[in-house]
Amino acid sequence: MHTNALALLILQLIVIIGLSRLIGRGARWLGQPLVIAEVVAGIVLGPSLLGWLAPDVMNGLFPASSMPVLTMLSQVGLVLFMFLIGLELDPQLLKGRGHASVAISHSSIVVPFALGAGAGALWLYKSLSSPEVPFSSFVLFMGVAMSITAFPVLARILTERGLLQSKVGTVAIACAAVDDVTAWCLLAFVVSIVRASSLAQAALTTVMALGYIAFMLMVVRPFLARLGARVASREGLTQNVVAGTLVLLLASAGVTELIGIHALFGAFLFGAVIPKEGRLAETLAERLEDVAVVLLLPVFFAFSGLRTQIGLLNTAEDWLTCGVIIVLACLGKFGGSAVAARMTGLRWREASAIGILMNTRGLMELIVLNIGLDLGVISPQLFTMMVLMALVTTFITTPLLKWIYPLEEIARERVVVPLPVEPGPPPYSVLMCVSHGQAGPGMATLARSLTGRDEGAQLHALHLVSPERAPLRPAQQRDPEEDGALMPLLWRAVSLGLSVRPLSFVSAEPAQDICRTAKARRADLVLLGWHKPLFSQTMLGGTVHEVMQQASGPVAVLVDRGLSDIKRVLVPFAGSRHDRAALALARRLRKQAGAEVTVLHVTSDLGGNGGARAQVEALFPATEGGVTLKVVRSDAPDEAALEEARHGYDLVIIGIGAQWGLEDKAFGLQRERIIRDAPSSLLVVSDASPATAAEPTSEASNDGATAARVLPARS
Amino acid sequence: MHLGATLRLLRTDAGLSLRDLARRIGVSSAYLSRVENGVDAPPTPERLSAIARELRVPSSLLMDVANRMSPSVAAYLEEVPGAGALFLDIAQRRLSGLQLARVRDFLDAEFPVAQGRRDAPVPPLAPLLAPERMVLQLSCAGWDDVLDVVAERLASSQPGADVARVVGGLKRHREESSCAVGGGVAVPHSFLPGAVPTAALVTLATPLAGDTPDGKPLRVVVAVLDAERGNPQLVRLAHLARLASRGLADRLLGLSQPAQVLSSLEELEALR
The missing domain is CATH 3.40.50.620 (HUPs)
Known part of the structure; x- marks a missing residue:
């Protein structure tokens, strides 16, 4: 009946997208992320429900002959999606977050990895795997599969709960980013081991993969930075640029597939090296997101749903195994990150919230599991159990979070993202106050001698204009010589190779403004120019006197x-x-x-x-x-x-x-x-x-x- | 005037992603992004109202920023065409802001509005400013210097406040483009728990030719320090954007006395 493959494919797409959106409404009502709905839609369409209730309909709708097409389509969707994940990964998240995030993210990988690998080695390998599968591959894969955290789902949950700005949110998102990178590298490594026939080949694959990563970072990244700068200038993202980026993306995915780690890794890597400054990443994400997330990703979910056969879990013992896997997964991830978070000084409530958040596995887990199933490392039965595990861990995140971290806590914890503290002593800083141009060159000379070889020294030049003398015309129409009190200083500074930050404004209280500016610039020395006093005998009267009275540090008159x-x-x-x-x-x-x-x-x-x-x-x-x-x-x-x-x-x-x-x-x-x-x-x-x-x-x-x-x- | 930049600023401050806001007002995120970047025309009054509702700022504020006539005004003119003649009268007299405020006071006294019908009045900017927090005709090398200057003014008005912390908060605006609202005005803001809301104002003698949304060089910077994020802060931001669209930069240029700035500001925001 279904001789026309295209018509069938279109029908499948309509059913898949329609059903996942339909269930999505329900999920939203339950306060769940859309991923849940999409995974459930896949399972519903597969042998677990539709195939169980009406096998004919399922076989008509998803005949075995149509599977290759769906497989390829879902893989393309995944390549695009992994690219988007990489795009969302801001390297700034990985840097400068201090010990807390590093410790938490490491322990949130190591503990579940150990638990997963241990369970795999001691128990699951015997009961759920076949002897053809190499022991090491199976154990490593189980470890990786347990330690996944879904960065996109996490980010979405945090956004919806308004937690992105909070301490918990910032720590969790940074940890998830680290986890993401680590887990994908681990997975690439495991895949290379599984695919390799010998140890030598595995080593070769690893070396090539490392070489490729280096190539991307050293060669491709600077090139992309230049591309980004071009896009940032007003010409915008033309279709040519999009096409070029897509070709590069596909090339990157292709290369990693040929190397022997998965194509998805190449896509992720390419997304990750695209510079996040400027608007290139943001604009690309906007362009690709709808097609990838709305059209292609549900195909992948349906595809994994079709491979999930809940019917395979037909004994109480299987269900028990499944339950133990879920408990182990939660224990490893939640325990690992919550305890580490507590040790870094967060309160139990915050630490638990982080643990719960890190436990979200979402669709990243599904991607990993499908790779495992494709490679034949895990059996369909174990695949099903693990899919259920992914579903449960994702499903419980939101309600648990609501319970342990209610809104009033969020309101209390909301903080402005702390800036990383600059290490080391602050640089020597001099504020040079010039009232008449002729004092400038001497000050620049003195500043040069005071800071000499000190590269980090900060020199500021300040010129205050009294309100009466303030020019009434805006600067554009003024001659440059007119407001040139700072110019002699700056010229001398240029000839001495100094970099001076000039500053000038109207001030009715010069002494006060000098002291304020000195304080703001953390000036170690306020340098004042000297000129013949008008009214007083003393040379240190007037403004100089006031500055000396009000300043909190050394003041010098040249x-x-x-x-x-x-x-x-x-x-x-x-x-x-x-x-x-x-x-x-x-x-x-x-x-x-x-x-x-x-x-x-x-x-x-x-x-x-x-x-x-x-x-x-x-x-x-x-x-x-x-x-x-x-x-x-x-x-x-x-x-x-x-x-x-x-x-x-x-x-x-x-x-x-x-x-x-x-x-x-x-x-x-x-x-x-x-x-x-x-x-x-x-x-x-x-x-x-x-x-x-x-x-x-x-x-x-x-x-x-x-x-x-x-x-x-x-x- | 650049509405898009203001919308982006309000949206990010409200903690909404592009996707979130687009979904809530029922447009695509691509469209909203085009609006924010000024590639697409400003939204219709109805859409603006929806955005204002989601951001919880008075819609009249956004209409003013966009120079759009509120749909209720249009509807009223259709209903009572004679009202147009009154608007014409006002236009012919070229009433200033202060005079219009007097007209409105008269209206309020004569024809009081039922409670709740009108948006709560927008708090003015002038009371947040003080002469010691104005730096007039500043000329400096770059944006960082401007931030340093305003941060110091803001912090010195808060007893015991840490300048570095305020600077840190302001430095989120790594470039002037991230807080410019067009019309030569930028509105960086920072948060400090327990702070009394204060504002600092800087006019630039040499405009900073940065990457502003409408391409006009930066001439006025109004920095606000708040105790916490929240609705009042969003409303203030929108109000500042409105002042920018009413020509704040042009008015303050060339003034060299804080008192002149205050009176000019009071006139500009007499009608809120």
Whole structure:
């Protein structure tokens, strides 16, 4: 009657898709994923129900002669589907999730694998396998079949329950992704062993498979990244690109089939190496999903349903075996992942939720089982049991999850995905504040010497515009020279090979904005430009004073007198914390730029220099060298410092303090001679941060006295 | 104005996948994706209403973003054609937002609406802002700098808040395209448990020529810090997109005093 094979195939497709959608409605009503419905539809159409009730109808609808066509169609569907699975696999999921996911996913594979392999070895091989099947193949396959987790079903359940953003969700999805990759690699390995006639051949297959994976990662992936970049630019995904991708996909599947691992592995691998950045993966998935998932995948389910013969389980003993397999599967997967999750510090409730989620086997299990049946590793009877196992484990996931992890728990646990913590100490960071262009080049030079070989150092340049002077026209219509306060700095930075991040905005409270920005950028040093004060005698008044008052870290004012290369540095030192901050900067210059540092200790009596020497030595270990300590006896430290400064230094680094004639005051009458009269460039340092614990405590009293003397206004 | 980008932002924030939302409003995910990418025409008012219902934001907001006339307005004009003349009157007087708000106050007083008939009023943006959380005419090298600046402003308004955490939350917007709503406006947002909702506003002196949905360079960034995800945050997002479509960027450009920004904003959102 059915002479026309095409008409028959179309009829089969209509029945399969129609029935699975029909049962799908019921499944949705039960709160189950659609996969369940599709698997059940397959079983219903197969010998288990339809063939049992009306064998004639089944044989008419699915005659043995039509099986090859269905087989091929379902395989093509699976190739596409595995490609989609690979596409959904974001390598970011595998990276940077910390120990928890790695531990959980490993134990969620190892434990069920061991249980499955153990059961296979000790018990199932004898009772349910035939002697032709090699023992090792059977045991390995059972192990793999037990340790599958269905990534797509899991993702769908998590989405539907709104759990994707939660801690449980992120851990579970990461574990499932790891499981997916591991299980498929394991399966490919097992398949290669089963297919190989000898050990040598198995080894060859494995080597070739590894070579192919390397080829995909090294050669194909960069190529695809470029393709992705092209698609991301506005031209979009043309049909040519889709065709090209499909050809590559089929080629990849074909190659892996020829190598001797399964074609599905090639499809999965190709999907996995497609870059997930840009829109290539997303767009491809959208294009292919409907055809693969709605049209072709149900064919595969029907096909496996047709091979599932529940009638084969005809004794109580068989059903008992089936039950034990289900229990073992759940125990391995749930136990393995839940215990591991608990050990990584999750609460029992969360750990159990993860265990339940990982227990979902869904259609991935079916794919594995069909491969096993095709290879002849498992018998139809065991196949049926395992299909039931897959069905049950998938079916119980949603209700169990609802029970153990109700909605109120979800609401409590919902968190923003934590960002991976950056390892290591934060890079040295300098904030350079420029108000007038001419201060810029000197700052860039200084920054260069301060950061020298430190590749990770971060340099920021900040220019604040007062609201009155803010240009009224938008930037596009402005001449570039007009807002060029940062340009001299940036030009010098470019010639020095520095990378500086410029920043500029309108600000009515410059001091506050400088401190805020410094805090936001975690600046280790705030560098201010200096210009002749307008109203006040003091050089450190106005904004500079306010910044020094409000900043939480060291602030330095650069008085630039043609700073171009920093070779000789002078640090007048009396022991205050500002002086220590100055010394720390000098040490940085010594370390990064190889500058020669002279520390000038001015004291009223020569006997009392022991403390200062100890401090200097603590900051400059004797082994480093390049540091000279000069001790001068004088009653006027500022005069002595000035005198020394005339001896050809490139830069004088000096802490603020009354002894140097530098006070941190809004309006001062001090003459600040050292700033005025020193021939070299000057860096005036103030450190607001409390003395660090590493510094010698014996100096604390001295330091406290100095600070109190220097800054009477602050208390 | 780019409706698609706004829809995508709202959808992802509501935690819905493309497939989910498409299924719920009964369209194909391919169509919805085309709408989000601006390849397809904006949805019909009926479809927009369905989307608004699923996202639980007032549909009038989405209509405004899409520059669509609400179907109820069209129906009313058909029913009472004379009302058109009144609209014409308003148009001829070129009433500003503040003046329209006065007209509406009059309507509210004279002809009160039955409870529940109207959408709950959308909370305005201006009260979330403060002068110290505005950075005007910023020029910087890139998007990261903008995020750093807004994060610092947001965090400093929250006692004890960790800047790094706020930056981390904002850095989900790895590119400006991921939170741009068109019209030169981007709306990054972050969450911090226990935070008081606050907003920070940045105007850019040099527009950032990023990959924005409508190709207009980025000139205004409005960042919002919320305690948790939820409906108020979605509504605020949609409101921001509406402000963008009303020309927020053009109005704020060239202003250099936070007070001017606030008053300009108040006028712009007088009618919500």
